Amino acid sequence: MAAGDFTASNMRDALIKADNMWKDDMLKVEYEADVDVVKALMAEQNADVRVISDDRKDVDVDVFWVDACGITTQDCTPLCENDFDLLESKKKSYTLDLCQEVGFSVMEEQGRTNLIDMEEIVAKGILMCSKELDEWWAQMAVAKLETFVGVNALTNGRGTVVGTDTFIPDASWTPSIFAYFARVAKMNKFKNPYLLSGANLYELAWEAEYDRANGEGKGADAKLKSMRKYFDLLNIDTVNDPDMVTYLMNRGAVAMAFKNKHAAAPKEFNGAALTKSRTASRNLPGVFYDTTYTNVCDGDDIKHTWKFKVRGGIFNNPTGCTTGRNGILRMVAGDAPV
């Protein structure tokens, strides 16, 4: 591409401007995505994801899950007989099935005559696209969780199990519900349980935090802290509307994988008249979008266009010790349907 193109240097400057906008608390509010559910899943992910770079064309990533379910008991053997299967990570290959893109255009004249320069316009575009893509990914994460939920093995507790849902009456959503959750985790063999919730427990947790200084509040606070909790007030309730849902999950039950086809630094393809690069997500650490830049003659002006694409997948740990127990349970506030 010739002079007049949006070069690597321009893109760098645009990203630096985007960084500076991100530091401004007032501006950041406009571009910060609600992706708490994704951040929670990332925090609780312990699978090793490797992007495939060999000859295999039909798969994109290898995910190495920790599998402890190959262990079974046997009758006793003599002292010197000590031959057991190796405990190893279970590898499974996946094709990434989630892909979404977003973009924007800027006319050359607009960038030239506007009070703010082209790089600043592009900076804002990058921030906006990052927000849109990341929020889409968050919605996908909740949708995938819904497909992963298993069956609660505890059928005689305060919750009523109906299919993959466990209905817990509204009045039971008190600090003592954590005793039930602990029991559910144990009976479903969740070795390292955590909660990922919509608004269900949010106010309860908020109040417990502030009441902990009181004599009566210490117990409630301790109960709520007995299990790790993550909240996503926007996505979980939106996807599950009208149900108010809390997921009880086992650490490592979910893995997310991303793949980029573009190299990081901008590379021009003069024949195709485009530049390929990568752009880091603002909201999801370690996630990059494949970025494409083009410019074309449009009427009496030059139109510059940027496209950002995220490719990835969200997977459920296949090594659950019991069929149907996927490490994810769906707790719903309210009475079971009659």
Added chain:
Amino acid sequence: MKELLIAFLSKTLNLDTESVAELLYKKSDEGKLTEEVNPEALAGLLAKDAERVAAIKPNTKEFFDNGFKKAQKEISEEWEAKLRENFGITNVEAKGDKLIKLAKTAAAADTPLEADKVKVHPLYLSLEAEAAQKLADKEKEFNDKLAEREAAQIREKLISTNKERGRKLLASLNPILPQKQEIADNQINDFLTKLEGFDYEGEGDDPIIVKDGKRLENEHGHPVRLSQKVKELAGANFEFAVQTEKGNAGNGGDGSAGKTGNGVKVPATEEEYNDLFFSASTMEERESITSAWAAKNGAE
């Protein structure tokens, strides 16, 4: 009768009888008393009587004066004694005006002043106002000094806190430091003194920089924060090591499961700078790389 008269006159005039007879009767030419009454007898007798009276009557003025003085002295001594007794004056030598002065002094000490009258006296009011003003001035001076001292303490604490933040931020940028620890520490401490010239505003770990009462702003009018200022200053004072891309279990980027960041490299070329910059997954990494690149170009 003649003898009786002469005897009486002799007694009363305190003259002998012959002198009396001479006054009464004429004398003959021989100088002998006759029986003829002296026509001047009455005058002579009156004169003699006057003489007699004068001899008896003292100098009344002197007498009066002496008596007055005596009386005055007695009265004075009497009053002086009373004064001494009433006012407790033991000095017996004090008399007259001196004694009066002592009595006045004693009386002034004993006599209680009527408070209400004192309080409306102009001198009292003036002194009272003056004392109140002095007290108010002193109180203001004290409060001003206290406020000044408190503000200085708060500022000192803020600066100390933000210098520590600056130290951590600088460390995160991976500046290339001298091998010798003491020299490295001195270099860092010298750098951190640059942060003492600012004030800091806002809650959180990344406050806004204030200089001369105004917040610093970038070219967009956005406030400059501590992290940005440290990076800006660090870029002008250090060269930087660069960390390679950090790995993430959820992202395979370019085929690796995740590299750990342990590189010590400043981009040698712009191409290398771009590779590192666009591979950085966080704002902080991009800034670190850019600072290193800027420092390298600034040093050349």
